[in-house]
Amino acid sequence: MSNPTMRSSDLVSAAGAKRPTKADVVIIGNGALGMFLADELIERQVGSVVVVGPSNRDTGASQAAGAMLGCFGETTTESLRTDAARTRFELGISAHDKWPEALRRLDEFKPSDRPLQTTTESHIILNSVGAELDTVNFAAIIDALDQYDKPWKEVDPTDIPGYNPRTESRALRAIHLPTEGAVDARGVLASLERRLRHGGAILLDQTVRRLVGSDEAVTGVELDDGHLIEAGAVVVAAGIHSESLVRTVFDVPDLMPTFPGLGFAMIAKRTGGEPFTSVVRTPNRGFACGLHVVPQGGGLEYYGATNRLVNTISSVTWMADVRFLAQYSMQQLDERAAIHEVTKWCSGNRPVTLDGFPLVGWMPPSGLYLMTGTYRDGFHCAPLLAEHVANELQGKSGIIDSIFQPMRKPVATRTMEWSIDEYVTHSLAAWFETGAQAAPQMTTSQLTDYYRNMAVQTYEQLGVDYGLGPDILWYAQGNLHGARRVARFLRTFKGDGDVAQPAGATTGTGGTR
């Protein structure tokens, strides 16, 4: 397979050329991944760069992101359990180190006086709402911090600025992470736009209808109005839209499915009381990223977030999610949030791959590069991935592990038994977190049996032998469309060797927790 590096002879005039017909690189997608990549390419002065994406970024993950710069705060019991998961985790650590330089570049282009980095620290709280999953993930965070020799200390939850939960939901423990903060996602994206325009990149407020070329070579893109742009390389960084775009030229059954992880968050203006000065969050919770508040500057606070895998890409918000987020923000973070003024509803779709790992690398058709599947930390990883992809576009060595190559068998990190256990644990966590109630005589072990039976039956019906993550298993169990996509993809690998044990990955013991 050969892939083109950029050719200076293909340069189009950036100045004034609003609708180019040629570019060295066309990046599809103007979220964090696409924009940071464009910035890196412009910084390296390697050719003409066109970024295509709707300016409102509707349905995108980046425009709705909380943009916590946290890798240790995201730690779960799974994060360091296998070689593959550890490799993924360390991607986040490496990304963390890229942010000071990224923010330095952007500072002069920020759209207002508000700082792009809204806080440099986090507090992780452990309360009793999130069930056992909270407890084990809280312990996993501390263990990871110690393993990587990162600073943290136990603090009195009542000393956390802004933290004012209802009495029945008060934290039992809390730790302070002095080096994990957050950025203003929308401010960073606006700054990138300004910097890119200043640097000569062309940003097109459009969408791409299809890739131009064949399953052997991609030579450009066709925009939604039929306009064609010839490109030396096409980078698909369009989040949840990426898979369908790739399939316009390369529709193969063993292309990893990517599912929309529809999430909801809201930005509110504080109307009273002590403001939060740090990220305050729970550990990751059942099927989702935990409850969190992120200071935004200017008296604004971001409250997030929900996550559910869905069939259709949209920017809708479920009433249940509004209720969930509002109620638990007031209950578990600050009861005064009840009278805060919501200034923005954030809804976006995280790109969730079937195996939970990103898809980053050249595709079989020459000239086509894929960069997606980053699930819930695409924003955080964007500066690092930009450097990696820019290297590869220039024909240089990449800086991340080859495990993320897009045309791979699904990375296996769990046995079937482990998968079922994990599904049960997440389901119980979601049960208690959402305030569901059973008859008094129904015990937790009976709930456990119910969820275990559901998981076992789901696997029997799917007829697959790959241990799915709890979110994917929940999704496949819940609807025919999702089940079909999961089953069809995994069945393409049946009888094809070691899908359960790819190089670089080890599974768990399968024992119960």
Added chain:
Amino acid sequence: MPAYQPSVADTVRSLVTKQLNLNGYSQDLRPDDNLWSLGMTSLTCLGLMLSIEDTFEIELPEEALKEATFRSINTISAAVESSRK
């Protein structure tokens, strides 16, 4: 004399019987019986859908992936016939 070719409905009946564990009652199953009333769940429907697609080598359109499509032998057979056109 041409070899016997089971009809779509016959094959669907066979798949439904197996999926819902109705062995021994297959002949009592009428084409318009409500399968959901005979014990089909969302999970067994999932397996039935996959076996229907595998057996007939079809892909049901997305709009057909709903409860009503799998209501009876008749509705399933109609969806299969439609997908084969």
